[in-house]
Structures are given as structure tokens and as C-alpha cells.
Amino acid sequence: MNLSPVLISLKTASAAILATFFTGLLAAGLVARIRRREWKMILDGILTLPLVLPPTVAGFFLLYIFGVRGPVGKFFLDFFSVKIAFSWGATALASTAISFPLMYRSARGALEQVDPNLVYAGRTLGMSEWAIFRKVSLPTAMPGIASGAVLAFARGLGEFGATAMIAGNIAGKTRTLPLAIYSAVAAGDMETAYGYVLVIVLVSFIIVALMNYFTILETNPRPPRLPRSPRPSPPEPPEEGAGG
Numbered sequence: 001m002n003l004s005p006v007l008i009s010l011k012t013a014s015a016a017i018l019a020t021f022f023t024g025l026l027a028a029g030l031v032a033r034i035r036r037r038e039w040k041m042i043l044d045g046i047l048t049l050p051l052v053l054p055p056t057v058a059g060f061f062l063l064y065i066f067g068v069r070g071p072v073g074k075f076f077l078d079f080f081s082v083k084i085a086f087s088w089g090a091t092a093l094a095s096t097a098i099s100f101p102l103m104y105r106s107a108r109g110a111l112e113q114v115d116p117n118l119v120y121a122g123r124t125l126g127m128s129e130w131a132i133f134r135k136v137s138l139p140t141a142m143p144g145i146a147s148g149a150v151l152a153f154a155r156g157l158g159e160f161g162a163t164a165m166i167a168g169n170i171a172g173k174t175r176t177l178p179l180a181i182y183s184a185v186a187a188g189d190m191e192t193a194y195g196y197v198l199v200i201v202l203v204s205f206i207i208v209a210l211m212n213y214f215t216i217l218e219t220n221p222r223p224p225r226l227p228r229s230p231r232p233s234p235p236e237p238p239e240e241g242a243g244g
Contacts, residue, residue, distance in 0.1 A: 016092055025145065028104050050097050095157075098155060107141070110141035154207045163179065177196055
């Protein structure tokens, strides 16, 4: 069994989760701070759209934007001589676009469930908003965020439709595990297909175990450590002989 699809899939999913973790966390923090419901619904709908679109439709939009004739793809080709479509970068781009909504939704839900009393307590103690986010909100929401990251990694690992549209099925370059299974079945090589399926099943079991672990942590969170308020200094003893 050729292991290149396994390595390509793991490398692609790893690159996707690195991109979606920080962008999804940033987007979740920004949306969670919006007070107007209309703006929040519109922005949330745009960021969640790749989750509800068929993967081939999402891949079509990516191909339209990043293809050799697309606005972004043509710019990179003309000025940097870099072709995005039908390259390994396109597989990472497709996995990132498809897995981003899962990371964003999980991070937003975890941040919105942080007890507001903890935030108020941090402000009372004189902490800045960034310090409150870093020391209070983020540690409290981290189990939910980590669970979303694991789920996004799994989604990026199993992406098929968008990857086929923008990256193709090039052996040793863009052929991920799902595409390798499809190619093996189409060629009648069921033994190879069984091997690839077994790899995905094993990875999926590990992902499920990690998600269950983070779910347990989320239901039993540890309270964040708030800085202690300065204790008042004890009063100085009266001087001897005074007041008499």
C-alpha cells in the first residue's frame, strides 16, 4: 500500500488546523463581542456558509477565486509565478475552508458560555480586556475550543469534494486518503481501498476518544486563577509615650 496519501492527508489536515485554530478563534471572539443581533446573524451566516454548502459547491467557489483565471490565482501567477490550483497548497486551502466553520462555531459557543461574573470580577480587579481574555475567558473555554480543533482536524482529514474541485486527484501530490480510496475502488483494487479505509477508521477512533476527553473537561471546568487584590497594610502600632 502506497503511504503517500496518508502522509499528504496528515500534512494537509495539520496545515488546515493551524490556520483554522487562530482564524476561527479570532472570528469567534469578534462575533461574540458584537451586541447588535442583526449584524451578528449576518456575519455568523457568512462564516458558517461553507459548513452547509455541498463541498463541490464550496470547491467551485475556491476554484473560481484561486484558479489561474481567478482574481487571487491570477495575481499570484502573474506577480509570483505561483500556481495555487492543482497543487498541494490547494488541498490545504480546501481543507481549511471546509473545516473553518467547525472551529469557529465551537470556539464561539465555548466563549459565550464563560460565566460573565468571572469577567466582571477581572474588571473589578483592574485587569485589561486582553488580560481578561487571556487569563479568564480562554482558559475557561479551552476544553470546548480544543474539542472544536479536534473536530476540525477530522473534517479536514476527510475532505473530498472541495479538494477534488480545486486540487484534483494527482498521485503523490494532491491525492489524499478519500481520493485514494475513490481511485482504488474505481480501479477495482479493493485490497488497497480496505487498507486506506482501515487507516481512516483508526484515526477516527482516536479523534472520537479525544473529543470525549475534552467533553469531560468541558463539563467539569477548572475555575480560572484571578489575580489577588492587594491586601491593605496593617495599621502601624502607636508610638510609645504618645497620647498620655
